[in-house]
Amino acid sequence: MVKFKNVVKAYGNHVAVKNLDLEIPEGELVVLIGPSGCGKTTTLKMVNRLIEPTSGSIFIRGRNVMDLNPVALRREIGYVIQQIGLFPNMTIEQNIDVVPRLLGWPAEKRKRRVYELLEMVGMEPEIYAPRYPNELSGGQQQRIGVLRALAAEPPLILMDEPFGALDPIARESLQDELKSLHSRLNKTTIFVTHDMDEALKLADRVVVMNQGEVVQVATPEQLLRNPANDFVASFIGKNRLNGDSLQSVVEIMLPDPVTVHPQMGLAEGLALMKRKKVDTVLVVDEERKLLGSVAVETLNREHKWARTIGEIVNQDPPLTTIRSQASAKEAFELIVGENLKYLPVLDENDVLVGLVTRNSMVGALASAVWGDVSE
Template sequence: MIRLENLTKTFDTPNGTVVAADKVNMEVPSGEICILLGPSGCGKTTALKMINRLIPPSSGKIFINGEDTSGLNDIELRRKIGYVIQQIGLFPNMTIEENICVVPRLLGWDLKRARARAAELLALVGLEPRLFLKRYPKELSGGQQQRVGVIRALAADPPVMLMDEPFGAIDPINREIIQDEFLKMQATLKKTIMFVSHDIDEAVKMGDKIAIFRAGKIEQYDAPDRILAHPVNAFVADFVGADRTLKRLRLITAEEVADPDAPVIARHGRAADAAAMLRNSDHRFLVVIDADHRPVGYVTAEEAEGSSGLVGDLAHPLPATVPVRADLRAVVSEMFAHDTLWLTLVDDGGRFAGVVTQPAVTRCLGETYARANAA
């Protein structure tokens, strides 16, 4: 847990005193990610750097897991905190293994334990230890180096992580991949994380909470869904964007709105059986599956009625399938791209996992608005 109480930072300039952070109060529960957002110069990076004392506070208190950090010297404090920056800062003359082991070795870990930790963390971010431990940073892509920079901060198992635009320099495709790997890792490690970003989409995807700063103050500190559904003022509404309803689609997975009991039939089944199933269903189509339960097509109620053939002879190819973990923005994008009001979901093995429809997406958004309003 991180708690900031009246955290303030002022700078004296030739033109007078500048307030970079103005009585910042917030609490990040243990195991959660808090994203700090706001325009340039709003105080978010200053607030982050005061936590590990890269910038000393002018006043206020910082608590980590209930401990007042003002009683710790800089070295003691920073041993409790992992720190990741956009520039990564890997040592070019060290192997990846040596880079990850730097802090554990400084803390007195024996070499065997430090190396085991390095291998464990590489595997967590999708980098095969056998292939990457002995490589040098220049032999890795920018995205791979960024992953190593993240796990190096985790090597000594700090309870808290601070991240200053860690994925900002990565191209969009690799950024999505690294974000996904990081969220998988966080689901396992459950660190308490404060994360500066300039990207509202990244914040919505990654944050349990979002703090929106302006002129050194927090304008709104809330769950992403509540900020998008109910911005507290015009500044927050403008900052998160006029398309904030569409951004909320990122908060919900296809699996959450799918109908897993949508009717299916084997492709060697009879059309008459398909017609009978649809008469007792709200759906106007059946998904056709193969022997491995993979969706291979669909047939409509109108086509099934009166036909004496096999379903496989009537089936149309599916316009697209989407994985169950896809967010609803991706689902809606596929619907528009293929001019359809429904899509079939598949699990990690490509097996049928349900159907998601456009009315179900709309209904879900309405329900989340109601929940956000009641919170």
């Protein structure tokens, strides 16, 4: 389907892509992965001629792209750019519809297609079609970016870090969606990422690049078993949040969060929060079992009629909690995915053993998420 033959792209004397040879069969999902600046976007953009190679050739179904009209070529290729890139003053329907409209599809067919695509990703068309991009969450916008690339049913799709800006939970659900779309539609896809977990999850084959060169082409399984060299091995290691390298949630929690008993008076509670400089306290019973939490706003609001913490502990929504056996990664995903301020850690008897906050997480997780930052 796509064939790179000795493709080179040089900017002055900096070579962004060196002698690239790669063949992608029909229907395959290939993931290009490598550190920032290794030439992934450049490689992608040479396929739809947003960038012209310095030398070498690229063929799509046997046709040299340089012999094709670039505009016509791009209409045949779905493209999801590195930033989502929706048109802000067009509705979601118009955004998805861009290429079909350029191709002159009849209005009724276009509308049907937009509705079908929105349904495919579980976004109610009646609700979302008339909205504007800024009325959607980041994850929803990225879905629309993907749908736009699929709209005209192109035989080839290029995706440049389409889920890069998402939190881990939204990202995983979009990956699942993409995977199921791909297994249903079987469109040849070139997908760029620098996240090894994402590559291993999505790819039929992974192409590892470094400094403009292909270092290894392999299935996820082969890559894990036989990394071609130290670079690939360390890239797999550094970028993967795999179970064994991961810290336990206990290592990233504050061991001694501010707690109160239900018998405590409201004035005393307020004074304690002021003294400890916290805006929420956890309420525990005699055995330190977690009963709930009280926010300072609730205290202020209810102090006219209530006397003890116990009377107002159920005013705030139930807390999301995590078990002390969980990993730091699970805590991270919960906090980021559900936008929590903090996450109480309970042992198997529901006894409060600590509290993960955004701050307690950041330092501890930086090295697991981004690799050794000092490198």
